[in-house]
Amino acid sequence: MALSNIEKESKYIYRIRKTGSMKVDAVVLSDYETIDEDAVEQIKNVATLPGIVHYALAMPDIHWGYGFPIGGVAAFDIEDGVISPGGVGFDINCGVRMLVVEGHSNLVKDNLEVIIQRLYEAIPVGVGERSEKKFSRKEFKEIVEKGAKKVIELGYGYQDDLERIEDFGCIRECDFSNVSEEAFERGKDELGTLGAGNHFLEVQEVAEVYDEEVAKILGVEKGMITVLIHTGSRGFGHQIATDYIKLMRDNLKEHNKNLPDKQLINAPFKSDWGQKYYSAMNCAANYAFANRQIITHLIRKVFKTVLGVNVRVIYDIAHNIAKVEEHVVDGKKRKLVVHRKGATRAFGPGNDVLPEIFKRTGQPVIIPGSMGTASYLLVGTKKAEEMTFGSTAHGAGRALGRREATRELSTERVLNELKSKGIKIMAKSKKGIVEEAPEAYKDVDKVVQIVDELGISLKVAKCIPLGVMKG
DNA sequence: ATGTCC
Secondary structure (H helix, E strand, C coil): CCCCCCEECCCCCCCECCCEEEEEEEEEECCCCCCCCHHHHHHHCCCCCCCCCEEEEEEEEEEEECCCCEEEEEECCCCCCCCHHCCCCCCCCCCCCCCCCCHHHHHHHHHHHHHHHHHHHCCCCCCCCCCCCCHHHHHHHHHHCCCHHHHCCCCCHHHHHHHHEEEHCCCCCCHHCCCCCHHHHHHHHCCCCCCCCEEEEEEEEEEEECCCCHHHHCCCCCCCCCEEEEEECCHHHHHHHHHHHHHHHHCCCCCCCCCCCHHHHCCCCCCEEEEHHHHHHHHHHHHHHHHHHCCCCCHHHHHHHHHCEEEEEEEEEEEEEEEEEEECCEEEEEEEEEEEEEEEEHHHCCCCCHHHHHCCHHHHHHHHCCCCEEEEEEEEHHHHHCCCCCCCCCCHHHHHHHHHHHHHCCCCHHHHHHHHHHEEEECCCCHHHHHHHHEECCCCCHHHHHHHCCCCCEEEEEEEEEEEEEC
């Protein structure tokens, strides 16, 4: 790979010194072999944006995305910095929630086929798939302004679930009046649906525990059955991203005239357009928290009905979002707009925003693997707060583009490989199976090893898949 | 990711 101007700073830390219009350095946390040149070009572009602070960062799962790379973290000064839809991603608050099933694991294993089947029947999955449940416009507004809390009030889950969700499942700086009618129309029938692409629902087993004490506090033990939900804000968030990319393009021509890449379209955070996008984006973030909450409720119903067992929430994280946070930069506390696109918040022990239960451990971090590979539960660290604006990786990261994967892999082979590992799969589309094949992704074990070794999040447990459901 | 192009 011909990466120019990249310096090895230490193991897994590579720095690209600022040149040209870059305002800060770019830093890539990865092993050299897997760094993709196009994605490095993107992180260098991000470093040119107004008000960027300290450095533009890339996590070990970095790969090419719309404008900003996926696996990217960029923090902007709240006063003279910007907010960019491309720095959040189209699937606003795409994220992961981990659940644990109470009762003996063999009960689930012996009934796996029926459990997967029932989950498949209970949770709408696939492109454009609608929910049976219809919410009124008034309810919908409250859901996108109050997030998981509102759907819990409507009967989808328990009050206790809330402290097990990042930001308690609600981002307050939101305003439904900044959401288009079209976004509402697309979103109103999709609450409680999984979607397609890399979204999935997986039944897993805790195969290994690296830190017994922390695992116990988080609520997992070796041998337990977990369920992982990976989904986001569906057509609702997608439409909000689309709307504001266009609005910023039409209304902020002068501000955006010197962009190295049109896809980096952005607005000054404190400007009208910046605030409008921020408040609409947060509606989508709340929608996604509510979506994962409703899906949790549907999963609980299946496990209760089929096996008579309860399901608890371990944690729910966002990995496509921009947030206002306080961080210490060069010894000074500053208010920043932190963009995490394919990156997970990883706040450490003692952080003020965490609930009591996680004050000792740091916040739980969930890093899912690709279909048929392991997923990890970790905790955030002080080191992440010092080094990465409190961030870590979000997954395996694509190695092959969707088109490449479709060309190079066969559905049959992917299915046979899953079968040979004893993994049950229910999938809506054949196309999805090849696009999401393990071979299309980097090695999640390696990504997790790197973030753990860097100390920006620490391994707690590893879960291996038993059954998976996909769009 | 996505009513896989307005």
